Amino acid sequence: MSEDTTEPLVGPSILWKDLRVLLPDTEEELKLDLSEKVDRSVATLLRQALGLFYEGRWQKCLQASEAVLDYSWEKLNTGPWRDVDKEWRRVYSFGCLLKTLCLCQAPQKATAVAEALRVCDMGLLMGAAILGDILLKVATVLQTHLLPRKQPACGPHQDQPATKKAKHDASSTPDVVLDREVPRLRCPPLQHFKKHFLVPGRPVILEGVADHWPCMKKWRQRMSGTLLNTSCSTRSQS
Structure with missing residues (x-):
């Protein structure tokens, strides 16, 4: 039996409530405070994405946040990492935050939340701290609510003959992969x-x-x- 990864989450409204409480109640309370080092067009796009989020227009917000991520990703990959300005890392984190939250809207499937967690992890890895390390808090909430995948049911008599034989074969040895050195x-x-x-x-x-x-x-x-x-x-x- 194959693993089921489309199981709906338990209490999706609880998940959203736990995520939403991490953000300010209004758009005006959320301060971007971006410096002039960030292109004006990108800063404007990010503010538009925030506006769409607070208006509840999740699909439009998702599209805008992905555009922000595309722009900021190019900046993160231009030149040596030490020369990447922190402001662009903050922009990337904001884009990851908005995309993560939008992915947690309908449909409430474990696969969608798993993707949201992956995006959040990228923000933690490549971005910079924003809003009191909110990405770390979001990741904690997602990990708490994400259901484990279903495991195949096991009964007392479900072992195949080959499996039983392998269990009782004292001479059987596991395959050893020699190339295990970490590069x-x-x-x-x-x-x-x-x-x-x-x-x-x-x-x-x-x-x-x-x-x-x-x-x-x-x-x-x-x-x-x-x-x-x-x-x-x-x-x-x-």
Whole structure:
């Protein structure tokens, strides 16, 4: 029996209530506060999407939010990641937030909410914190309400003969895949990382992507000082 992924969610109105309470009651209370670094046309489109959301025009809001994501995604993938302005990451997060919420409207299916959670995760990964880390709160709500997939029913006599034989065959050994080493990449392009690792869910060790962070420089300086003090202490004792 194949897995059923179209099961409707339990209490969809409860899900929407839990999501809606995370946002301000009115559009006027939601402050974008975008700087001039964001193109005026994109900022206008984002405000239009917010207006459509608060008007309850979910399909139009979904289309507008996807357009915002298209524009901001291009900005995120232009040049090295360290040069991506935080304002464009915030725009991307707003687009992910609106799309996530629109996807949680009718039809209330587990597949739709699973897609909403994926969009929310992309916002957490590629965007910047907005509205008090609202994307993290939305992801928590979606994970709570998302029903697990149905598992095939198992009875006491449903094992096939081949399965029974395998269980009692002491000489049977599992197949071993030797190529299990996690690859290492140093500062890969975002598009390459998304296509080959993020989307297929493959593990990868990223090197050098945080070298430009101020905290990394302070950490190296502190570690260098600690090693120097340790070396001097060892010499004095000897």
